[in-house]
Amino acid sequence: MxxxxxxxxxxxxxxxxxxxxxxxxxxxxxxxxxxxxxxxxxxxxxxxxxxxxxxxxxxxxxxxxxxxxxxxxxxxxxxxxxxxxxxxxxxxxxxxxxxxxxxxxxxxxxxxxxxxxxxxxxxxxxxxxxxxxxxxxxxxxxxxxxxxxSTAQRKTLHLAAVFACNFTNQLYRIAEEICEKENIPFETLHALILETARKATKDSPKNVQTGPAKRGDQKTINTHLSQLDSSDLKEIYTLLTKSIQKEHGSKL
Amino acid sequence: MxxxxxxxxxxxxxxxxxxxxxxxxxxxxxxxxxxxxxxxxxxxxxxxxxxxxxxxxxxxxxxxxxxxxxxxxxxxxxxxxxxxxxxxxxxxxxxxxxxxxxxxxxxxxxxxxxxxxxxxxxxxxxxxxxxxxxxxxxxxxxxxxxxxxSTAQRKTLHLAAVFACNFTNQLYRIAEEICEKENIPFETLHALILETARKATKDSPKNVQTGPAKRGDQKTINTHLSQLDSSDLKEIYTLLTKSIQKEHGSKL
CATH class of the missing domain: 3.40.50.720 (NAD(P)-binding Rossmann-like Domain)
Incomplete structure (x- = not known):
């Protein structure tokens, strides 16, 4: 005991x-x-x-x-x-x-x-x-x-957790704001959010990526950028799209 | 029937x-x-x-x-x-x-x-x-x-889902890469990932935000930026930190 x-x-x-x-x-x-x-x-x-x-x-x-x-x-x-x-x-x-x-x-x-x-x-x-x-x-x-x-690893974990938790949560918030503007209940995205998290804990997030950036669908990417009216959001969209494409070897 | x-x-x-x-x-x-x-x-x-x-x-x-x-x-x-x-x-x-x-x-x-x-x-x-x-x-x-x-709302939902699903998953992937470099099992972040998603579906993501950006902890933010060796990741860190601070009225 x-x-x-x-x-x-x-x-x-x-x-x-x-x-x-x-x-x-x-x-x-x-x-x-x-x-x-x-x-x-x-x-x-x-x-x-x-x-x-x-x-x-x-x-x-x-x-x-x-x-x-x-x-x-x-x-x-x-x-x-x-x-x-x-x-x-x-x-x-x-x-x-x-x-x-x-x-x-x-x-x-x-x-x-x-x-x-x-x-x-x-x-x-x-x-x-x-x-x-x-x-x-x-x-x-x-x-x-x-x-x-180790202490060094914990320091690294803390940084990784900011990406996996704080930044992720901010993306949820952006998604919520995008929905609010069109009077769409954020609830429509709840199941997707939970399933995306679940999938990333069952396999490497790299292996379960989907969407326009992953498949190099430039037409959809352009449409999405034109739908965003905030330059901040356009910048976030562009940067994360590039990050996915770099990861998956699609053309930039 | x-x-x-x-x-x-x-x-x-x-x-x-x-x-x-x-x-x-x-x-x-x-x-x-x-x-x-x-x-x-x-x-x-x-x-x-x-x-x-x-x-x-x-x-x-x-x-x-x-x-x-x-x-x-x-x-x-x-x-x-x-x-x-x-x-x-x-x-x-x-x-x-x-x-x-x-x-x-x-x-x-x-x-x-x-x-x-x-x-x-x-x-x-x-x-x-x-x-x-x-x-x-x-x-x-x-x-x-x-x-x-409506069709217009579905178009917006599709855009919002890219943030809530594809981009979120890419942040998981970045967190995984940060862990891999220091031989930390990505599994250490699984519970946090699932809980962050769960919380964001129980309340507005805005209300459950935490972390250095939210509390304006510039010392930790600077430490994290110095820990990142890729300029792409520094850029993503900076942009999402600004996005959180704009949301929560901390100083930029």
Missing amino acids: LTVVIFGAGNLASHLYTAFASSQDVEVIQVYNRSVSNLQFFENKVPTTTSLKEILPADVYLISVSDDAIQEVISSISSFDGIIAHTSGSVPLSNLAKRNAVFYPLQTFSKTQEVDFSTIPICIESEHKEDLKTLFQLGKTISSKVFQI | LTVVIFGAGNLASHLYTAFASSQDVEVIQVYNRSVSNLQFFENKVPTTTSLKEILPADVYLISVSDDAIQEVISSISSFDGIIAHTSGSVPLSNLAKRNAVFYPLQTFSKTQEVDFSTIPICIESEHKEDLKTLFQLGKTISSKVFQI
């Missing part, structure tokens, strides 16, 4: 607590937060504290506070014996503690929505083999996907 | 047949295809023919042939009494038949994968109120989402 103390009381901290609570192989023995305000969620579920002096001994300390506060929290408990793992995608492996580590679930979390951790990849990092083993074991209690990812 | 004759034997034709076959309120009484080769799928399920002279009387003729062949097929049966509806997203409402119509399921179909029509929007069009009613009824036998969409 692994014992865990969670630091922080935000979205990720509470989702992690809930996920661990349903596992037989791990016990969250305490939740720490600087202020008492956000600790309500944990009351009557697990002992809580706002004092760093009261932290219980544990196998793993999960530092799930805001990125800016991570170093400060780690330095204040750096002499502790357990693994001290932060849960951030963009903060490097610390060098402040004895057993620095990362335990980063790669997903967007909102407070109100339930999370199924079982499919969420957990990215772990440590310089110690034994600790990697423990983090792997801890990750496996809530997810089927645990990956060893 | 509505009677239907399907023209064509491709992906969409076979998926439509399968969907209608499980409904009590519609009967596919015949499938026509120019050549016998693709009709195997329908053998022993429904009468087939390769002769336009043998077409049975039906309430609706669904023309599910390639875009280029639609007009030819419609003109050859233009005197028929039923509704003559093509199933294409990019071909205008015909003016060749007596009762021209469109019955367009907005989704990407592959031959090998099963399709759950219940969530796929069916876009219907006709100049006749009674025929719209029939097409609505027909659509409802297989899907919970039937929309009346």
Whole structure:
């Protein structure tokens, strides 16, 4: 049985607590937060504290506070014996503690929505083999996907995620705006959006590309460009069309 | 009970047949295809023919042939009494038949994968109120989402779908390439991709945007740009970041 103390009381901290609570192989023995305000969620579920002096001994300390506060929290408990793992995608492996580590679930979390951790990849990092083993074991209690990812790789993943998540979402927004102008319910595109995402996770996105850019259908491309009245959108259309054509060897 | 004759034997034709076959309120009484080769799928399920002279009387003729062949097929049966509806997203409402119509399921179909029509929007069009009613009824036998969409709207939808599907898929591909360079399994992004798509169909994509562009985090944006070694990718990053910032009123 692994014992865990969670630091922080935000979205990720509470989702992690809930996920661990349903596992037989791990016990969250305490939740720490600087202020008492956000600790309500944990009351009557697990002992809580706002004092760093009261932290219980544990196998793993999960530092799930805001990125800016991570170093400060780690330095204040750096002499502790357990693994001290932060849960951030963009903060490097610390060098402040004895057993620095990362335990980063790669997903967007909102407070109100339930999370199924079982499919969420957990990215772990440590310089110690034994600790990697423990983090792997801890990750496996809530997810089927645990990956060893270095700080450099996490930095790259963060960049890739901007393309796969933020930029993708902006394309959805553009599609929604295009629909709104013609009084078309955006709902007509929902099934397509979900299926496009599903397909890209079942095969390489390269293999499932379709559409006018892929098949070099210049007539349709010209029609689409003439339908767009914003120069920004024309530019995005042209650039992404070129990107697809470069990928698939069509003529530019 | 509505009677239907399907023209064509491709992906969409076979998926439509399968969907209608499980409904009590519609009967596919015949499938026509120019050549016998693709009709195997329908053998022993429904009468087939390769002769336009043998077409049975039906309430609706669904023309599910390639875009280029639609007009030819419609003109050859233009005197028929039923509704003559093509199933294409990019071909205008015909003016060749007596009762021209469109019955367009907005989704990407592959031959090998099963399709759950219940969530796929069916876009219907006709100049006749009674025929719209029939097409609505027909659509409802297989899907919970039937929309009346004009030819002009369908043209706009096709453009919007390029952003929501083809361009989005290219961003997935770029994310995959970024991962590959650092030996990161693309699988680490799967959950994020699916969740981003899911979120955008539960709320407006505008309301669920996150990331450095949205929060005006110029430091992270600069870091990301320095991580990209291709000028094409830098350009796409810059353009989509600007697009998000314009949308959310951050400074450019």
